[in-house]
Amino acid sequence: MSKLLIKEKEIVIPGEKIAEGMDFLPSTGTFREGESIYANKLGLVELKNHITKVVSLKGYYMPKRGDTVIGIINYIGYSGWDVNIGAPYDASLPVGEAVKERVDLLRGDMSRYFNLGDVIIANVFNVTKSKIIKLSMRDYSLKKLNGGRVIKISPSKVPRLIGKSGSMVGMIKEYTKCDINIGQNGFIWINGPIEGQYLIEKAVNLIEEKAHTSGLTDRVKQMLEEGVKNE
Amino acid sequence: MSERPDGRKFDEMRDIEAKVGVIKKANGSAMFRIGKTIAIAGVYGPKEVHPKHMEDPEKAIMKCYYNMYSFSVPERKRPGPDRRSIEIGMVMKNALLPVVNLKEYPRTAIEVFVNIIQADAGTRCAAISAASMALADAGISMKDMVSSVAVGHVNNEVVVDLNKEEEDVEGTTDMPMAYAPRMNKITLLQLDGKISKEKLKKAISLGMKSCKKVYEIQKKALKEKYSNNGE
Numbered sequence: 001m002s003k004l005l006i007k008e009k010e011i012v013i014p015g016e017k018i019a020e021g022m023d024f025l026p027s028t029g030t031f032r033e034g035e036s037i038y039a040n041k042l043g044l045v046e047l048k049n050h051i052t053k054v055v056s057l058k059g060y061y062m063p064k065r066g067d068t069v070i071g072i073i074n075y076i077g078y079s080g081w082d083v084n085i086g087a088p089y090d091a092s093l094p095v096g097e098a099v100k101e102r103v104d105l106l107r108g109d110m111s112r113y114f115n116l117g118d119v120i121i122a123n124v125f126n127v128t129k130s131k132i133i134k135l136s137m138r139d140y141s142l143k144k145l146n147g148g149r150v151i152k153i154s155p156s157k158v159p160r161l162i163g164k165s166g167s168m169v170g171m172i173k174e175y176t177k178c179d180i181n182i183g184q185n186g187f188i189w190i191n192g193p194i195e196g197q198y199l200i201e202k203a204v205n206l207i208e209e210k211a212h213t214s215g216l217t218d219r220v221k222q223m224l225e226e227g228v229k230n231e
Numbered sequence: 232m233s234e235r236p237d238g239r240k241f242d243e244m245r246d247i248e249a250k251v252g253v254i255k256k257a258n259g260s261a262m263f264r265i266g267k268t269i270a271i272a273g274v275y276g277p278k279e280v281h282p283k284h285m286e287d288p289e290k291a292i293m294k295c296y297y298n299m300y301s302f303s304v305p306e307r308k309r310p311g312p313d314r315r316s317i318e319i320g321m322v323m324k325n326a327l328l329p330v331v332n333l334k335e336y337p338r339t340a341i342e343v344f345v346n347i348i349q350a351d352a353g354t355r356c357a358a359i360s361a362a363s364m365a366l367a368d369a370g371i372s373m374k375d376m377v378s379s380v381a382v383g384h385v386n387n388e389v390v391v392d393l394n395k396e397e398e399d400v401e402g403t404t405d406m407p408m409a410y411a412p413r414m415n416k417i418t419l420l421q422l423d424g425k426i427s428k429e430k431l432k433k434a435i436s437l438g439m440k441s442c443k444k445v446y447e448i449q450k451k452a453l454k455e456k457y458s459n460n461g462e
Contacts, residue, residue, distance in 0.1 A: 014330075014367050015413040016376035018361045031374075038413065040332065040374070042367045042453055058259065059370025060277060088277040088339045130337045163428060166351040212457065 029054025070183030148191030258371025261432035267351035
């Protein structure tokens with residue numbers, strides 16, 4: 001007999017029983033012991049068919065293969081860069097994955113391409129078991145982001161910031177007339193009028209605080225409308 | 232039957248207050264008060280390991296620091312780490328290790344700092360309870376929570392949660408214990424004094440019962456933090 005003990009969107013703490021029986025499957029943030037499924041982390045329960053998942057409310061970004069992330073160059077090496085992507089580990093970006101032209105490593109000055117503090121948008125190419133992260137920029141949309149600045153949100157709240165098929169971020173763009181790039185790692189690159197940037201920051205803070213409540217889009221919309229009026 | 236110095240029943244703990252998210256800059260934090268004993272825990276990480284040679288490519292390492300402030304006791308304590316606090320740090324680490332999934336964070340360090348701002352016996356138990364809540368608040372993957380309370384043998388009676396007055400009675404036996412309720416495992420059991428076999432069994436079962444009560448308070452505190460601002 002399988003049954004669910006916790007409703008969807010409810011908060012669970014580590015070790016709390018979510019479901020009983022073999023009809024449910026564990027996924028990220030949950031694990032099975034015996035016949036029951038328990039939570040691994042503090043977070044919200046999500047259910048998809050019979051797969052249980054706990055989305056944590058806090059914590060560092062844990063890179064996954066295929067994620068598009070925004071990173072800040074942290075270190076220039078002999079044949080590549082180390083990039084801060086908000087994970088506990090720096091990711092490495094080799095020259096071959098970043099620059100299209102042929103680079104003579106002996107003569108080339110690597111900071112020609114990316115200098116310390118530059119913001120890039122890249123793809124997580126590989127993550128090994130001991131969390132060695134390789135980035136790649138072999139795609140037309142992956143590039144260096146010039147100007148602007150980076151603000152942060154916790155990675156678990158990125159889906160709320162983007163909204164259903166980009167509704168939330170689309171709305172924010174419309175009101176603030178700013179460029180926004182959101183990485184899966186919770187880094188947000190913004191550029192545009194300073195009032196708009198200020199509004200985005202306020203909106204991001206609001207989402208960060210109220211991400212687990214319903215009617216978030218309306219609340220953000222209201223805030224943006226007020227902000228635009230006050231200008 | 233004679234009562235305890237502060238009028239409690241033999242199986243009655245002092246009043247407990249638990250709060251999560253008390254330190255802004257920490258990844259996770261918690262305050263745990265039992266009677267007059269107050270512990271504040273902060274968790275930082277997972278982050279890079281320093282010194283580098285302590286790094287483990289397969290799992291995270293955990294560091295626990297226990298510190299008692301100089302004003303926490305009636306007579307000023309010499310500030311800084313001493314033999315006792317280093318030992319309690321180790322004891323805390325051993326009590327928490329069985330529940331933390333260190334394998335999820337290879338090559339990192341998780342640092343737990345606990346400060347005692349007011350001490351009235353049972354500080355290591357308060358420290359462990361607070362640390363466990365702070366770890367959960369930091370979004371760190373755990374198999375279970377750890378709840379902790381001291382039991383003892385005072386004036387020929389098995390009692391729970393001794394205060395300083397009871398601890399100082401001649402011939403008192405003090406037994407701090409930590410317990411993971413879901414796994415039904417005792418992760419810490421120390422014994423200071425003498426106790427008979429029967430009384431020991433009684434004390435352990437009383438401790439486990441009390442730890443379950445502590446667990447409920449920890450659970451409530453963790454859940455409250457996220458439902459409060461959710462409306």
